[in-house]
Amino acid sequence: MKGRKHSVFFGILFAAVAAMAYIGIPYCIAAFLRDPSIAGWDLSDFQLQGVFDMLGRSMRFGAVMAALYFFVGFFRKGDKMRIAAQTAAMIGNYVWFLYLVNFGDLGDFVGFMINGSEVTAGVVVTWLIGVMALLNLLKIPIFFGQYWDNREEFLQKYDPDGFESYKITHFSDKDYEADAKEKRRRRRWG
Amino acid sequence: MKAETTARTFYSVVVVIAVVILFAPLASALLNVSGNQWDVEISTKSEYDLTWMDAECLSSNLTEAIDGKTGCRILYGEYSDPLSRDSIANVSHKVMSSGATSARAVGPDGSTLTQEMITYRNAVAERTVMDIHVPDIITRVSSISLVIGYEGSGIMIPASSANACEGNVVHADFTIPYVLKYAALAYGCDEYVGIHINYESNMKFDIDVRTDLDSHGYSFTTSGKDKDVISGLPAYQSCAGSIGDYTSFTMKNGVMELDGRNAAPSTSIKNSLDKGSLAIASGSTAVILSDDTSSALVDLLKKLETMAGGFA
Numbered sequence: 001m002k003g004r005k006h007s008v009f010f011g012i013l014f015a016a017v018a019a020m021a022y023i024g025i026p027y028c029i030a031a032f033l034r035d036p037s038i039a040g041w042d043l044s045d046f047q048l049q050g051v052f053d054m055l056g057r058s059m060r061f062g063a064v065m066a067a068l069y070f071f072v073g074f075f076r077k078g079d080k081m082r083i084a085a086q087t088a089a090m091i092g093n094y095v096w097f098l099y100l101v102n103f104g105d106l107g108d109f110v111g112f113m114i115n116g117s118e119v120t121a122g123v124v125v126t127w128l129i130g131v132m133a134l135l136n137l138l139k140i141p142i143f144f145g146q147y148w149d150n151r152e153e154f155l156q157k158y159d160p161d162g163f164e165s166y167k168i169t170h171f172s173d174k175d176y177e178a179d180a181k182e183k184r185r186r187r188r189w190g
Numbered sequence: 191m192k193a194e195t196t197a198r199t200f201y202s203v204v205v206v207i208a209v210v211i212l213f214a215p216l217a218s219a220l221l222n223v224s225g226n227q228w229d230v231e232i233s234t235k236s237e238y239d240l241t242w243m244d245a246e247c248l249s250s251n252l253t254e255a256i257d258g259k260t261g262c263r264i265l266y267g268e269y270s271d272p273l274s275r276d277s278i279a280n281v282s283h284k285v286m287s288s289g290a291t292s293a294r295a296v297g298p299d300g301s302t303l304t305q306e307m308i309t310y311r312n313a314v315a316e317r318t319v320m321d322i323h324v325p326d327i328i329t330r331v332s333s334i335s336l337v338i339g340y341e342g343s344g345i346m347i348p349a350s351s352a353n354a355c356e357g358n359v360v361h362a363d364f365t366i367p368y369v370l371k372y373a374a375l376a377y378g379c380d381e382y383v384g385i386h387i388n389y390e391s392n393m394k395f396d397i398d399v400r401t402d403l404d405s406h407g408y409s410f411t412t413s414g415k416d417k418d419v420i421s422g423l424p425a426y427q428s429c430a431g432s433i434g435d436y437t438s439f440t441m442k443n444g445v446m447e448l449d450g451r452n453a454a455p456s457t458s459i460k461n462s463l464d465k466g467s468l469a470i471a472s473g474s475t476a477v478i479l480s481d482d483t484s485s486a487l488v489d490l491l492k493k494l495e496t497m498a499g500g501f502a
Binding site for chain 2 (some may be wrong): 107108118119120122123124127128131134135138139141142144145146148149151
């Protein structure tokens with residue numbers, strides 16, 4: 001039976017999960033930091049504007065990430081278009097990270113008072129930009145691995161014509177032996 | 191094993207290795223800092239370089255050092271004298287006339303006293319020496335720089351020497367021209383010491399430690415067509431000199447007067463700055479200001495002149 005190649009449901013599900021991760025969680029963290037008394041914390045000595053700015057940047061870019069992840073879910077596992085969507089989401093994720101860390105300079109990230117002295121801590125994460133690029137690129141084998149593992153099932157379910165040509169191009173020794181056995185049986189029994 | 195599972199396993203291993211390599215040193219340093227070692231304070235041993243002092247300057251430093259304590263002494267050269275609130279002025283004159291080049295104030299138990307900072311003075315500038323005790327994490331810093339600044343004035347003077355010693359103590363030495371200091375105090379700025387620390391090139395810390403200098407009592411007015419007047423200075427300060435080529439200054443009876451010679455002092459200092467670095471000089475003593483500091487002084491004087499109603 002031929003099913004639908006795309007899934008709007010999974011697209012929406014992926015977009016919702018991405019929205020939760022990129023918008024919902026930062027929003028909850030920001031809300032908590034604005035009123036930490038619910039956990040019994042007192043952060044009145046802390047200057048958290050840098051943290052709020054970072055969370056705000058995450059939320060602003062979150063809509064783009066949700067849209068990109070919609071397409072990741074929309075295309076099924078084993079579909080070539082899913083690799084394209086995953087690559088687009090990976091690039092989007094990297095741009096989100098760059099935007100999040102203000103392109104490597106989180107100056108005045110957090111401030112606090114010690115004995116009446118004002119301490120401002122900043123983070124220089126230019127080195128992390130390179131590491132994140134590497135970690136993002138390492139997702140590509142995952143995309144292709146997923147494609148490789150699910151391609152046959154995808155074609156069988158959603159693209160029977162494609163499945164036939166897939167079988168021809170992916171005819172293994174095991175398949176050949178099974179096929180030869182079947183032919184011998186036919187010759188013998190007619 | 192499936193291709194996706196293999197790729198995900200490899201990815202997870204790489205992420206774990208990257209996190210450990212990148213964050214382990216910082217985490218280790220933070221874990222080794224115990225709770226009470228996070229305090230930042232300025233506390234300087236009362237050891238004086240007498241070549242930068244006069245009797246009044248030594249007297250004010252000793253007053254701060256003994257801080258009402260009894261049984262203290264001052265050790266200078268091969269001599270020693272007892273210190274009390276009443277005897278400080280006489281002892282200071284005696285120490286300065288002894289020809290000793292250094293002195294140390296000690297408590298009843300013989301340990302060196304501490305004070306917030308040591309202040310030295312010459313005709314045009316004040317030299318401030320201080321030890322800043324910062325968290326132990328400083329032992330792993332890549333670089334450190336210090337400035338003394340006045341909040342809201344834009345004036346920041348880098349330390350002429352700043353070095354970390356004995357683990358978590360930063361020893362700083364600042365030379366602050368009076369003109370800058372008193373203009374900033376007249377503007378109502380709080381004095382602070384800014385410590386900028388780079389930690390293994392990953393983290394940077396800016397620590398602003400407010401000094402106890404009180405800006406109350408200082409005021410600014412303009413006089414005639416070309417004079418700025420700052421009052422509220424210590425009455426004993428007295429000298430005259432120049433700021434750049436077109437401005438002169440005098441300090442007398444607790445009043446500093448800047449004479450712009452037919453122009454607002456801010457304008458005449460700016461004109462001088464256009465020709466090169468700005469020097470504040472009195473007799474053979476001079477201090478050269480950096481371009482940033484000079485510009486901040488010009489801006490600050492301009493603001494003060496505007497606030498005072500400008501010149502007629």
